[in-house]
Amino acid sequence: MTGDTRGNNVAIDVLGVTKVFGAADSGFRALDKVSASIRQNEFFTLLGPSGCGKTTLLRLIAGFEFPTEGRILLDGEDIAALPPFRRPVNTVFQSYALFPHLTVAKNISFGLEMLGWPATKIASTVERMLALVKMEPMADRLTDQISGGQQQRVALARALAPNPRVLLLDEPLSALDFKLRKEMQIELKRLQGETGITFVFVTHDQEEALTMSDRIAVMSAGRILQVGSPREIYDRPTERFVADFIGETNFLEGEAKVAGDRLLEVRLDAGATVKATAPDAALHAGRTTVAVRPEHADLVPGDGPADLTGVLKNIVYFGTDTHFHMTLDNGVPFIVRQQNTPGEGSGFSIGEQVGVRLHADAAQALKD
Ligand code: ATP
Numbered sequence: 001m002t003g004d005t006r007g008n009n010v011a012i013d014v015l016g017v018t019k020v021f022g023a024a025d026s027g028f029r030a031l032d033k034v035s036a037s038i039r040q041n042e043f044f045t046l047l048g049p050s051g052c053g054k055t056t057l058l059r060l061i062a063g064f065e066f067p068t069e070g071r072i073l074l075d076g077e078d079i080a081a082l083p084p085f086r087r088p089v090n091t092v093f094q095s096y097a098l099f100p101h102l103t104v105a106k107n108i109s110f111g112l113e114m115l116g117w118p119a120t121k122i123a124s125t126v127e128r129m130l131a132l133v134k135m136e137p138m139a140d141r142l143t144d145q146i147s148g149g150q151q152q153r154v155a156l157a158r159a160l161a162p163n164p165r166v167l168l169l170d171e172p173l174s175a176l177d178f179k180l181r182k183e184m185q186i187e188l189k190r191l192q193g194e195t196g197i198t199f200v201f202v203t204h205d206q207e208e209a210l211t212m213s214d215r216i217a218v219m220s221a222g223r224i225l226q227v228g229s230p231r232e233i234y235d236r237p238t239e240r241f242v243a244d245f246i247g248e249t250n251f252l253e254g255e256a257k258v259a260g261d262r263l264l265e266v267r268l269d270a271g272a273t274v275k276a277t278a279p280d281a282a283l284h285a286g287r288t289t290v291a292v293r294p295e296h297a298d299l300v301p302g303d304g305p306a307d308l309t310g311v312l313k314n315i316v317y318f319g320t321d322t323h324f325h326m327t328l329d330n331g332v333p334f335i336v337r338q339q340n341t342p343g344e345g346s347g348f349s350i351g352e353q354v355g356v357r358l359h360a361d362a363a364q365a366l367k368d
Contacts, residue, residue: 010076011166011198012038012061017070019056019222024068030056032222033070038166038200039215043192045201047209048219049245054202057219058168061200062091075165090164094171096155100144104135107143108158115162129157132191149180156188160195167192169201173208185212206246210234218242235293238279239367243291250297250334256288256365264365266290270328272307274358278365289366294337296362299324299346299354306355310334312348322346326354 019031031053038044046054059065061072063084071078079087098107108129112122130136133153138146143154152172159167169188173181189212192199203209209216210230217227218241226233226242237243240251252268256276259265264276266288276290300306310328317340324336324346336356338346348354 009040010037011040011042011074012036012200013071013073013076014038014057014061015071015073017057017060017067017072019053019060019065020068030222031060031067034222034224035070036217036224036227038198040198041196042214043189043199043201043212045203045209045213045216046219047203047206047216047246049204052219053222054204054219055170058091058170058200058202061166062089062168063087088165089168090159090162090166091168091170092155092159092172094174096151096172098143098151098154098158100142103140103142104146104154105130105139107154108161111158112161125161129161132160132194133157133187148176149184152176152184153187156191160191160197163195164197166198166200169199171202171204173203181208188212210246218245220245236277236279236364237291237366238281240289240291243364243366248294248335248337250292250294251366252290252292252332252334252363254288254290255286257285258283264288266363266365268308270308270310270330270332270334272358274307274363275361276363276365277361279367281367282365288368290363291366292358292362292364294323294335295321296359297334297336298357298359299336299338299348300357302353302355304355305357307358308334308356310354310356312350312352312354315346315348315350324348324354326356 014034014036017031017034020027020029022028046057048054060067063082105126108126109122112125130139133156135153143151173184176184185208213230215227215229216233217224218233220241225239234246243249252270254266254268256264256266259275262278264278265273266276267273308328310326312324312326314325316323321337321339326334328334
């Protein structure tokens, strides 16, 4: 379950790590008591807006920076004393940092030569890496004579070649155009699966995080707010920031009473009384906010039974689905997203009185 890793093999344990840049008392706190357990062989993503501390956490794991407080364990051992090149960790940067005057094959072999590997082992590894990233036909090209996507593949091959236990990836796809980026997302996921290496991937792109990760840590302002599978993060956000940052969300206020284990009954200000799943921190009586995803509700005609009622303000067609923007009777905005059926209009028009039926389990209570 979620962030709990007991019983699993942990690759990296981040234990209460704080990073202050500048003077310890007056400097900038880029990370504030961050803890996370990253499992062996998992695709773990740090997701958050610019400046939230993702790169700083990656640099601490790599050994380019040192924690102000806290510890980082790799396979159970404190790695504080190990310089970056002695850690069984490799990094792929946003700028691929390839050697332009060397061939694709030489870019991959260079680091292995520095490590003092025997020539036969280097040759077979380079061959294997070229096949892994599907770059065999370009082995002898200079890296300034290949495309951005191909350069990215070479950077990955180079980082994977020494067979690190952990690969850190700092927004490695951000320089690629949309289509190539989508292709490389699938490619990266495949590489992670095939090599079995633990990937720690940094992105500010929520869709990228949802499609690629085994688990996601959502970060904001130097803290990890929630760790969970993509589905847990999307369906069961525990905080307003997480619900808002990932996907689109409706927020409804109401008066709650505890109705069971992880369950609240919430009398919404907008009308209905609903059951809401609640994380421990939100499991209390009184004022509460619930999140409802736009696709977890159905739009119905205004004269039928409904949980919420209001006026339709806008209809936005997206090809696969349509977004209906409403204002509820208590003045709060609400969006319903419905799948489109080919050849059929939505049957609703702007200005119309409409109702909303919430799906069972649609409401998720958030921490205060
Ligand atoms: P982005 O997505 O923009 O790369 P990020 O989440 O990776 O952002 P970090 O690069 O980790 O963010 O930076 C976190 C905060 O720490 C930022 O406000 C940044 O300005 C600050 N910071 C990072 N490195 C240093 C440094 N060496 N000295 C001072 N402040 C720093």
